Amino acid sequence: MNARPPWTRNGSTDPGGVRGERTALGAFVAGILVTATLVLALDTSFTIGMQLMEPTRLAGPSTLTLAHVATVLPVVTMSTSHAEGGAQPMAEGSITFAAKGEAGAYITGSVSAADVRFHVVGEVSNAMYFPVVQWRFGGDMDPSGVARFNSSGLLANLQVNVIAPLVVSISDGSTGSATFRLVYQ
Amino acid sequence: MRHLVPHLSHGLRCVWRWRGGLCTLLAALLLTLLPSVSAWAKNHWPIAVTLVQGLSFPPASQGLTLNYVTLPLDATAAVFNSVGQKGQTINCTIVQPSVNMLLGAGGTPATQILVDTWAFGGSLLDVIGAGQASFSNVGLINNMRVGATAHVAAANLPGAYVGNVTFRVLYL
Incomplete structure (x- = not known):
């Protein structure tokens, strides 16, 4: 006895039969779905823009002074360590600088390294380190670190924000160091 | 019979x-x-999008090769509001994977700045390559925000660069 091909119906040997029906039905349903999708999409056009300035022409040898104003690092209470599960606790702080330079000139701020680590005073074990994961510029600087001296040649609020994950239970005394650099554009 | x-x-x-x-x-x-x-579809699920503001990047000095990022929550990110079917979720995308902002006619690389890496925020949840949100119980989604990255080359000439982008909203 011959085995009946799986696509046949009532002994029909037409392989295009059932599959053909399914293909046609599938195409029809897909057509409706595509149509419905298309009519429910809405496009809105908008503009993007950027002003690229002439490079700053310094009048002559120009000084640039930078002063540390304040550091506000958080007081962190480690009630939950990372090992206990849940969201990893993060520490976020802010360091503020002021600068004096040529009126109207653009400067770019940067931080010396992205992997500065805080550590507990007196500890040398790597287990007690936690790395800075992100530096963010704020205050007078845009997110790229660009700022422009005002007409008096002052920038009073150059903010460097630092975010670090707390990967070990550390109480007090965590310190770290980094260098903030200003460069005329 | x-x-x-x-x-x-x-x-x-x-x-x-x-x-x-x-x-x-x-x-x-x-x-x-x-x-x-x-x-x-239009009668049952009307949808409208209002452009609140376009996207702009911070002014930069010519002569440097740098990437300039406008984050979705930055004040200069693109912002949209929308009205639609209450409770419905939408998927928002930027149609173009990348766009060139042009200085004038932008015929040369020196007069083009590439923009890509669209990021979604505000009321949009950033999923991979798109932003998603649901209409409130009165059919509103406000403060849909889009940021991006501009790749400025040292050879780019100074001036005002402008480009056009398409924000697409689709019911899920």
Whole structure:
């Protein structure tokens, strides 16, 4: 006895039969779905823009002074360590600088390294380190670190924000160091 | 009833013989119904998007090769509001993977700044390559925000660069 091909119906040997029906039905349903999708999409056009300035022409040898104003690092209470599960606790702080330079000139701020680590005073074990994961510029600087001296040649609020994950239970005394650099554009 | 069976059988055989034509007929029917489907959808799920502001990057000095990022929550990110079917979720995308902002006609690389890496925020949840949100119980989504990255080259000439982008909203 011959085995009946799986696509046949009532002994029909037409392989295009059932599959053909399914293909046609599938195409029809897909057509409706595509149509419905298309009519429910809405496009809105908008503009993007950027002003690229002439490079700053310094009048002559120009000084640039930078002063540390304040550091506000958080007081962190480690009630939950990372090992206990849940969201990893993060520490976020802010360091503020002021600068004096040529009126109207653009400067770019940067931080010396992205992997500065805080550590507990007196500890040398790597287990007690936690790395800075992100530096963010704020205050007078845009997110790229660009700022422009005002007409008096002052920038009073150059903010460097630092975010670090707390990967070990550390109480007090965590310190770290980094260098903030200003460069005329 | 019995005398109808041969006729019915013959009819079915004809239908089967002409199934290719039937598919064509169904396609034609679908095309005919398109305006009705469209109208039905618009009546039941009207959606409108209002552009609050376009996207701009911070002014930068010419002569440096740098990437400039406007984050979705930055004040200069693109902002949209939308009205639609309450409770419905939408998927928002930027149609173009990347766009060149042009200085004037932008005929040379020195007069083009590439923009890509669209990021979604505000009321949009940033999923990979898109932003998603649901209409409130009064059918509103406000503060849909889009940021991006501009790749400025040292060779770019100074001036005002402008580009056009398409924000697409789609019901999920």
